[in-house]
Amino acid sequence: MITPPPGDTLPNLRADLLSAPDLTRLEPATRVSHPPRILLLYGSLRARSFSRLLTEEADRLLRAMGAETVIFDPRDLPMAHSVPDDHPKVQELRRLSLWSEGQVWCSPEVHGAITGVFKNQIDWLPLQTGSLRPTQGRTLAVMEVSGGSQSFNAVNTLRLLGRWMRMVTIPNQSSVPRAYEQFDEAGRMLPSSTYDRVVDVMEELLRFTWLLRDRADYLVERYSERKASFELPEAL
Numbered sequence: 001m002i003t004p005p006p007g008d009t010l011p012n013l014r015a016d017l018l019s020a021p022d023l024t025r026l027e028p029a030t031r032v033s034h035p036p037r038i039l040l041l042y043g044s045l046r047a048r049s050f051s052r053l054l055t056e057e058a059d060r061l062l063r064a065m066g067a068e069t070v071i072f073d074p075r076d077l078p079m080a081h082s083v084p085d086d087h088p089k090v091q092e093l094r095r096l097s098l099w100s101e102g103q104v105w106c107s108p109e110v111h112g113a114i115t116g117v118f119k120n121q122i123d124w125l126p127l128q129t130g131s132l133r134p135t136q137g138r139t140l141a142v143m144e145v146s147g148g149s150q151s152f153n154a155v156n157t158l159r160l161l162g163r164w165m166r167m168v169t170i171p172n173q174s175s176v177p178r179a180y181e182q183f184d185e186a187g188r189m190l191p192s193s194t195y196d197r198v199v200d201v202m203e204e205l206l207r208f209t210w211l212l213r214d215r216a217d218y219l220v221e222r223y224s225e226r227k228a229s230f231e232l233p234e235a236l
């Protein structure tokens with residue numbers, strides 16, 4: 001509980017529901033030691049999709065850096081809410097999101113925005129189901145591919161979505177322009193400063209994930225939600 005400074009009245013504040021900074025939760029006594037769990041999402045169903053190829057490149061880098069990774073295949077995921085939640089692809093996506101400690105989101109830029117394929121995946125993720133929070137408190141790295149010169153419309157939109165999903169989006173990001181020039185026939189990303197940037201982003205994602213994963217629950221706790229749950233019985 002926080003005590004307001006003497007003489008300073010905060011009549012609208014439920015001070016009894018406001019917890020003082022808890023350093024034991026900020027610096028957890030034990031840290032988990034398993035490899036960081038990273039879920040990667042991409043946003044295209046094209047046979048030679050550069051957002052998928054970029055995601056696969058990020059996946060290789062993360063595994064080389066010691067992460068455990070899963071790439072979700074968006075094919076066969078129905079349109080959001082067109083089928084019941086127990087659809088196997090929906091359950092798979094939600095289970096992976098819950099399992100993850102960090103995520104990578106990679107969308108093509110299409111008409112200056114993200115694709116429907118990408119957004120559809122996010123639209124299937126509930127912010128909270130009971131005590132389960134499939135995205136909240138996870139770290140997030142955003143990437144985009146585009147056909148034109150370098151652009152940031154898709155990564156900006158992904159950042160916005162990350163905020164809505166209450167994720168901790170890392171500062172660095174990757175935008176791959178003229179994506180059709182960046183990959184060889186085998187689908188591997190060619191060496192370039194753009195490739196080095198992808199390495200930077202994955203390295204930063206893992207550092208933020210190591211830093212935050214033991215305290216994610218504490219970081220997403222909100223005064224307004226504690227207050228709402230406390231007041232609920234009275235409101236009923």
Ligand SMILES: Cc1cc2nc3c(=O)[nH]c(=O)nc-3n(C[C@H](O)[C@H](O)[C@H](O)COP(=O)(O)O)c2cc1C
Nearest residue numbers: 044046049050051108109110111112146147148179
């Ligand atoms: C309908 C359509 C709209 C597009 N709009 C943009 C755009 O606004 N800006 C851009 O740089 N590239 C644009 N592109 C190019 C795509 O970003 C590029 O082809 C990208 O590689 C597609 O992703 P994918 O390879 O993962 O399918 C567009 C492509 C299509 C088919």
